[in-house]
Amino acid sequence: MTVQTTEGATPVTKEPPPSGPDSRPPGEAAPRGRRSLPSGWLPYLLIAPAVLALTVFLGYPLVRNVLVSFQQLGRMEMISRATVWTGFDNYVELLRDDAFWAVVVRTFVFMAVNVALIMLGGTLIGLLLNRLGKAMRLVLSLALVMAWAMPIVASATVFRWLFDTQFGVVNWVMRSLGFAGYEQHNWFQTGFSTLAIVTLLIVWASVPFVALNMYAGLTTISGELYEAARMDGATNYRIFRSVVFPLLKPFFLITTFLEIIWVFKAFAQIYALNQGGPNRESETLPVFAYVEGMSQMQFGVAAAASVLTILILIVAMSFYFRLILKQEDEQ
Amino acid sequence: MSNTTLAGPAGAPNAVAPRPPSAPDRAATRARRRKTLGRIWPNLLALALAAFFVFPVYWMFSTSFKPAAQVLTKTPTFFFTPTFEHYGTATEVELFWTFVRNSLTATVGAVLIALVVALAASFAIVRMKFKGRKGLVLAVMMAQLAPWEVMVIVMYLIARDAQVLNSIGFLTLIYFVMVLPFTIWTLRGFIAAVPKELEEAAMIDGCSRTQAFFRVIFPLLAPGLMSTSLFGFITAWNEFAMVLVLNKEPEAYTLPLWLTQFQSAFGNDWGATMAASSLFAIPVLLLFLFLQRRAVGGLSAGAVKG
Numbered sequence: 231m232t233v234q235t236t237e238g239a240t241p242v243t244k245e246p247p248p249s250g251p252d253s254r255p256p257g258e259a260a261p262r263g264r265r266s267l268p269s270g271w272l273p274y275l276l277i278a279p280a281v282l283a284l285t286v287f288l289g290y291p292l293v294r295n296v297l298v299s300f301q302q303l304g305r306m307e308m309i310s311r312a313t314v315w316t317g318f319d320n321y322v323e324l325l326r327d328d329a330f331w332a333v334v335v336r337t338f339v340f341m342a343v344n345v346a347l348i349m350l351g352g353t354l355i356g357l358l359l360n361r362l363g364k365a366m367r368l369v370l371s372l373a374l375v376m377a378w379a380m381p382i383v384a385s386a387t388v389f390r391w392l393f394d395t396q397f398g399v400v401n402w403v404m405r406s407l408g409f410a411g412y413e414q415h416n417w418f419q420t421g422f423s424t425l426a427i428v429t430l431l432i433v434w435a436s437v438p439f440v441a442l443n444m445y446a447g448l449t450t451i452s453g454e455l456y457e458a459a460r461m462d463g464a465t466n467y468r469i470f471r472s473v474v475f476p477l478l479k480p481f482f483l484i485t486t487f488l489e490i491i492w493v494f495k496a497f498a499q500i501y502a503l504n505q506g507g508p509n510r511e512s513e514t515l516p517v518f519a520y521v522e523g524m525s526q527m528q529f530g531v532a533a534a535a536s537v538l539t540i541l542i543l544i545v546a547m548s549f550y551f552r553l554i555l556k557q558e559d560e561q
Numbered sequence: 562m563s564n565t566t567l568a569g570p571a572g573a574p575n576a577v578a579p580r581p582p583s584a585p586d587r588a589a590t591r592a593r594r595r596k597t598l599g600r601i602w603p604n605l606l607a608l609a610l611a612a613f614f615v616f617p618v619y620w621m622f623s624t625s626f627k628p629a630a631q632v633l634t635k636t637p638t639f640f641f642t643p644t645f646e647h648y649g650t651a652t653e654v655e656l657f658w659t660f661v662r663n664s665l666t667a668t669v670g671a672v673l674i675a676l677v678v679a680l681a682a683s684f685a686i687v688r689m690k691f692k693g694r695k696g697l698v699l700a701v702m703m704a705q706l707a708p709w710e711v712m713v714i715v716m717y718l719i720a721r722d723a724q725v726l727n728s729i730g731f732l733t734l735i736y737f738v739m740v741l742p743f744t745i746w747t748l749r750g751f752i753a754a755v756p757k758e759l760e761e762a763a764m765i766d767g768c769s770r771t772q773a774f775f776r777v778i779f780p781l782l783a784p785g786l787m788s789t790s791l792f793g794f795i796t797a798w799n800e801f802a803m804v805l806v807l808n809k810e811p812e813a814y815t816l817p818l819w820l821t822q823f824q825s826a827f828g829n830d831w832g833a834t835m836a837a838s839s840l841f842a843i844p845v846l847l848l849f850l851f852l853q854r855r856a857v858g859g860l861s862a863g864a865v866k867g
Contacts, residue, residue: 272689273685273689273691273694274691276681276684276685276689277681277682277697279678279681279682280679280701280741280745283734283738283741284701284704284738284742287734287735287738288704288738290719291712291715291719292712294718294719295712295714295715298714298715298718355610358603358606358607358610361603362607363604366604366607366608367607369608369611370607370610370611370614372611372615373610373612373613373614373615375850376614376618376846377614377617377618378849379842379846379848379849379850380617380618380842380845380846381795381817381841381842381845382801383801383821384820384838384839384842385617386821387820387824387838388618388620388621388835391620391624391831391834391835392617392620394831396633396635396829397632397633397634397637397829397831399637402635402636402637434613434614434617437614438614491706495708495710495711497713497801497802498710498799498801498802498817501801502801502821515711516708516710516711516802519711519714520713520802520806523714523717524714524717529714532714533714536711536712536714536715539708539711540708540711540712543706543708543711547703547706550706551699551702551703554702
């Protein structure tokens with residue numbers, strides 16, 4: 231590397247000299263800034279691998295998914311490799327199927343309950359973290375990080391063990407608390423109780439994210455604001471509603487939509503706990519699409535269900551992106 | 562009670578006399594008590610919550626170290642002499658090391674490819690002007706929330722047509738695309754945080770653009786690259802839906818898939834199952850603790866004076 235010491239001498243560069251040195255005072259940022267932003271083929275070369283990868287592995291499958299949803303693709307067609315176009319038949323079949331509507335309703339209720347519990351629990355724990363002393367805050371944060379860090383499949387396996395029929399620790403706790411009927415209680419007996427345990431699993435794993443981010447948000451609020459509110463005689467609830475919530479509103483909205491999207495497409499938690507069983511009673515839309523395809527070999531129907539799920543997700547995502555873009559504009 | 566004993570020897574007027582000071586006293590004690598209570602209940606609640614959140618993790622490890630005879634008991638045992646027998650059972654499973662290798666190949670491969678590709682793309686996004694830049698940023702943002710779990714069926718069909726079912730290579734490529742948007746997004750932030758003046762100074766000093774990038778920007782990006790790749794690693798390491806659909810042959814299993822199959826294969830051997838879970842979870846738990854402590858940024862703050 232050569233060190234340029236001569237004052238005012240232009241460094242040896244391959245680029246042409248600035249075209250109008252007289253129009254701008256020398257050393258101003260603008261011409262230099264423009265010079266470091268070359269146009270031409272270089273940026274395209276740099277983004278090409280990323281664009282290619284996203285197109286091939288994300289764009290194409292999304293298009294193919296829509297195409298397959300208009301085909302009849304069962305066992306026969308899989309073997310003969312024939313393409314049979316059936317128009318909207320798969321969608322009509324789905325939308326006329328009561329079982330499908332049961333899955334749709336279940337998915338929405340499941341999502342709403344989960345998101346509500348996650349947001350409520352996360353917010354309250356975030357507020358609690360803000361109130362705790364240093365040592366206790368560290369203890370709780372560490373516990374939260376542990377739950378957050380657990381891989382989904384590992385925690386699903388552990389929950390299976392906690393709720394085991396014969397030797398599960400939860401049945402023991404229920405017996406110890408004096409409840410009858412927990413000698414050999416099967417927690418995965420019905421779709422409802424299976425989904426209740428899935429809910430516990432998801433809330434347990436998701437609350438830390440909200441709580442720790444909530445706490446991080448709370449630390450940005452200056453203590454003077456609380457003091458001022460307290461001077462004016464505000465109660466704790468009032469302070470939350472009138473000071474904390476308005477300030478953290480973007481955080482609340484963004485996190486809520488993020489959780490909606492995450493819970494809506496949750497697959498591993500439900501599938502690893504009970505494969506959508508018993509009797510397909512704990513299937514939500516993503517699990518339904520999977521089972522329809524891989525177990526029932528109805529790939530066309532599965533693709534149609536998947537397209538409908540993605541459409542619902544796109545609605546939620548559009549809200550989310552609008553919020554994100556608004557926040558980026560404000561910054 | 563205490564009033565009557567006091568009133569006894571002292572007489573009626575005396576019994577009244579101490580009252581005025583005692584009333585505010587009592588109010589003060591009550592207030593103090595409320596204050597200590599106000600300090601105690603958050604701590605108690607925090608302890609209870611900490612126990613709730615840590616319990617499944619604790620139970621996983623504790624079961625994995627319990628002697629077999631103490632695992633399957635009606636009343637759980639909390640104290641025991643730890644043993645490694647379950648870890649033996651889990652790791653001696655046929656093909657266990659193949660699963661480890663598959664997981665590591667897919668994960669590390671995906672993260673490394675993603676880093677290289679994302680570094681190029683995010684550098685272009687941050688430091689260069691080109692047509693479609695905004696569109697690309699938007700696409701990357703949306704791709705971060707891509708519904709991979711809902712696309713497994715069509716991925717199966719695509720992989721089947723391309724005859725790449727049970728292929729770790731194909732899985733690696735999918736994981737690479739899964740972590741790519743997030744990697745671009747975070748690296749974009751890290752690159753934007755490196756002052757342009759540094760790069761320009763290097764170029765004035767005679768560096769070419771490429772040299773400026775590798776000698777000046779790249780070292781400053783190291784912490785960012787580190788944490789980004791660790792998060793990518795965690796995502797790919799945990800992935801379940803895609804490998805469930807694509808890799809049905811045991812030789813092509815990754816650890817998450819093995820873990821779900823392990824449970825059905827070993828039935829009630831919960832000690833071994835928990836050992837398997839622990840083996841799978843430990844790398845991620847360690848990475849997370851490490852990431853928590855890692856404070857990124859601040860490195861380039863002192864390089865340019867305002």
